[in-house]
Amino acid sequence: MSLVNAAHGRSDDTSAVHPPTEQPRGGRRTVRQVVGAYTALAKPRVIELLLVTTIPAMFLAARDIPSPWLVLVTLVGGTMAAGSANALNCVIDADIDKVMNRTKRRPLVRDSVPVRGALIFGLVLGAASFAVLYLAVNLLAGILAIATILFYIFVYTLVLKRRTAQNVVWGGAAGCMPVVIGWAAVTGTVQWPAFVMFGVIFFWTPPHTWALAMKYRDDYERAGVPMLPVVATAQHVAKQIVIYSWVMVAWTLLLAPATSWLYTAFAALAGVWFLFYAHSLYNSVRRGEKTNPMSLFHRSNTYLMIVFVALAVDSAIGLPTLGLPF
Template structure:
C-alpha cells in the first residue's frame, strides 16, 4: 500500500509542516489513529459488556478489551490514512492529517498501522479470548481492504457496506464477556449498521464538494440533497425498528429509551428531509444538526442497554 501523491487542487490549504520535536512526532502518530472515531467505537463496546454480564463486568476484562479494541481500531485508521493519502490532500476536511502535511512518512505510517494490528490481535487473544481477537482482526481487514481499498472509490453504497466494520465492537464487547456470539449483540451490530448511513451521509452533505474534488462517489456528492435526505429517512426507520428487536432480552428501561430516542431521531431525519426538498443550500439544509444528534443517539442507546440490567 503505497500512497500516491497528487498535486493539491487550487484553493485547498496544503501546508507542509515538519515535526519540530519528538513530542510532535508522537502526536502525529497518535493523530493517524483518529482518536475521536475510536471514542465512538468504545462507546459501543463497553456498554455491551455490561449487558452481556447482566452485572458489572470484571474491571481487568474491561480494561483489556478497551486497550485491545483501541489498538485494533487505531491500526485500521492508520492504514486507512496510508491508502487514502492521495485523496486526503484534496479534501479540506482531511488535508491537515499527518500524511498530507508530511509529518509522518508513508512507510512509517504503514509499519505503525501493521504493528498496531499485530499487537492488538496478540493482546486480545492472550488477555481476552481468541474469538474477540479474530473479530477485531476481521473488522480491521474489512475496513482497510473491503471499504478503503475496494468500495470507497467505486460505489455510492460505499459507506453502507463499508460501515459494517464499525459494527464489530458490539460483537467484541459481548464475546469478551461470554466467549460466544448470541442474538442480542447481532441486533446491536445491525443497529450500528443501519445507523451509519444517516450519520455519515449527514456529514458528507456538509463536505460534498470535498468528495467531488477527490472523485469519491459518496452519495451526497453525486445525488441531490432531496434524494440523500430520502435515503436518510429510510435508513432511520429501519434503524429504529431494529433497535426494538433487543426488547425480548431486556427489561423496561432499554425499550423506553429506544422508543424515545428513536422518535427524536426520526423527527430530526424528517426535518432534514423537509429542509432539503427544494434547495441545495447547506445553510438551509443544516445537515450537521442530524450528524451531531446521531452521535448522541448511539451513545445514549448503548448506555441504556448497559443500565437496563440494573433497573428492575
C-alpha cells in the first residue's frame, strides 16, 4: 500500500518485486520456493520505502530517539499491513498483471501461489497487523492500519485504478498513512505534523508514479489501466509532474516550525535538486527530445529518503525548533 505503496502508491505502481524461483507448473516445490513466492506477494521492495518514512515520523513525534522496542513492533505491524494490502492487490489485479511485461512474473501469474492461498495469506496478515499494533502499540495505530488496507483495496484497487487517470493521486493516500501510524504509535494521537508528513508523500506520489508510467505506458494501455501517460500527452504529464513537484517541495517546508534549521536546509536543498530534474524532463519533452523518465523515478526515491532521513537526524539531535513546540 504503499503503507502501502504507495508507496505508494506505495503499491504495484511503484516497484517490481523479486520474481519467484523458476519452477515448472505443477511440479513439486521446496519450502524455500514456497516461502519465496508468498514473500513476493507482499512486494517487499515497496515495503522498504514505507520503513524509510515511518521511522523518521516516529523520531519527529518523540523529538528524540523513540524506544527501540516501540519502533520494532510498529515496523512489524506496519510491514504486515503493507504485505496484506499488496497480497490482496495481487489477487484482484491478477488479470492486469498477466498482460503487463513489468508484472507478468508475479506469483499468481506464474501459478506459484494458488488464488485461495494468496487470499488467505493477505487476510491473515491484515488481522495479524491489527493484533500486533493493538497489543504492542495502541488501538489507534491498529485502527489506522486496518483503515489503510481497506482504503487501498476498496477505494484504490477496486474503484479508482481502472476508472480514472487520477487513480494514483487519490489512491496514493494509502501510501501516506505509514507516517500517520508512526506518529500515532509514539503519541497515541494524530497532530498537525503528521498531516504535513502525509501531505509530503501525497504530493510526491504523482511525480514518482507518473515517471514510471511514462516508461511503461504501453503496459498500462494494454492492460486497460488509464494512467495519466496513457490518456494524456507526454508534455501534459511532464507539466503535471512539475506542478506536483513544486507543491511537494513547498509542503516539506511546512515542517519547519516543528524542526530546526538542519531539516529545513536539507529539505530546501533537496527540493531545488529535484525540481531541476523535474524541469529538465519537462523541457526535454517539450522540445521533442528523447527522455528517460526512469531517471526522475529513481531520483524521487532518493529525494524522499533525503528529506525523511534529515527529519530523523534533526529530531535525534534535538536542536531548537524554528517555531512553537507542538
